[in-house]
Amino acid sequence: MKSKKSSTAKRTVFVLGAGFTRAFIDKAVLLTDHHEIHHLIKKYPKDQYPYAHEILELEAERQKANQGRLDIERLMTRLDGYMPHDYERRSTKELELLYRDIKRDFTDKLKELIGTEPVPPEMFAFAKWCIQNSAHCITCNYDDFLDQALWKVEGNPNDSLLSRKYWHPNSGYGFFCRPANTCVGTEPSVMGRSTILLLKLHGSINWRLKLGASRPCSIDSIVHFQKWYPPEYESMLPQYNRDAINDHLEPVSFIELPILLKKALTKEPIFRRVWSEAFKRLLAAEKVVFIGYSMPRTDIATGFLLSEALRIQRI
Secondary structure (H helix, E strand, O other): OOOOOOHHHHOEEEEEOHHHHHHHOOOOOOOEEOOOOHHHHHHOOOOOOHHHHHHHHHHHHHHHHOOOOEEHHHHHHHHOOOOHHHHHOOOHHHHHHHHHHHHHHHHHHHHHHHHHOOOOHHHHHHHHHHHHOOOEEEEOOOOOHHHHHHHHHHOOOOOOHHHOOOOOOOOOOOOOOEEHHHHOOOOOOOOOOOOOOEEEOOEEEEEEEEOOOOOOOOHHHEEEOEOOEOHHHHHHOOOOOHHHHHHOEEEEEEEOOOOOOOOHHHHOHHHHHHHHHHHHHHHHOOEEEEEOOOOOOOOHHHHHHHHHHHOOOOO
16 A cells, blocks of 8 residues: 555544455454364263253254354354343353353464464555554454554664654553553553554453453553564563463453443443544544444444444444
8 A cells, every 4th residue: 555645544544344354364263254163062962961062053053054154253142141041941051161162262263373374464564554644443353463563564662652653552552551561570661652543342362351350340450462562672671471471361361252242342441442432533534444344233332333423324
């Protein structure tokens, strides 16, 4: 993309869905994809877990009819909060176990992808265009490929952050997201002022809660922790041990999974902060570009955000 010095470019907002990452990375995880559940069918045999097994068998049949694609969003929605008849059948305990395993498999698949797939040059080009043209990004994605591209494409700690355009995870998410090494060190950590915002409406795989944080959690209990920050700059920053940091964090990422009733979006202060920023950026936008976002039926909340901010009735 070529940089354009125009007011329209500076007022551009991108709305990104799972198709955005898939456009750059073939193995990117989609909500309706070739998700593996047959190992769960074996783990939950019919004689021990009749209700969990029944649900998995039904999903396997749907998957077969859908050319091997499983709607993980639909399955998670089924298991989140249970159905009224689950209580009379006394199936909630085994369904809770199944839901835990499905959530873990989903997040593990995301982490595995991020750990093995490099950021392609085309995504770096997109990231650079966004920074140079002050174009904010609103995304429903959990992965941190774009985060990594935004950080690396303009990241150089020797430059003065006040004299150039840049994106930094401390300030680029719309709130002060401290680096995780602050859990084991006392060096100064400054929020800064990123040129653009990457507003992750459903959380991020690299957002982690400090160990022992209660829900709903305060904003300062969330830190960013990932391999791409700051390995190449460790010689310029205080040394720290990644295992020690991990011991001070909750084991799961801070994300709101793809289900119909996303209760955390209103209960968690961090989501209220990020969504409010997204609403303001959409209101001020002169141009909104959608990339890979298909308006899934379980994402009603985002539909309301877009329709009310953009005054579009058909969303």
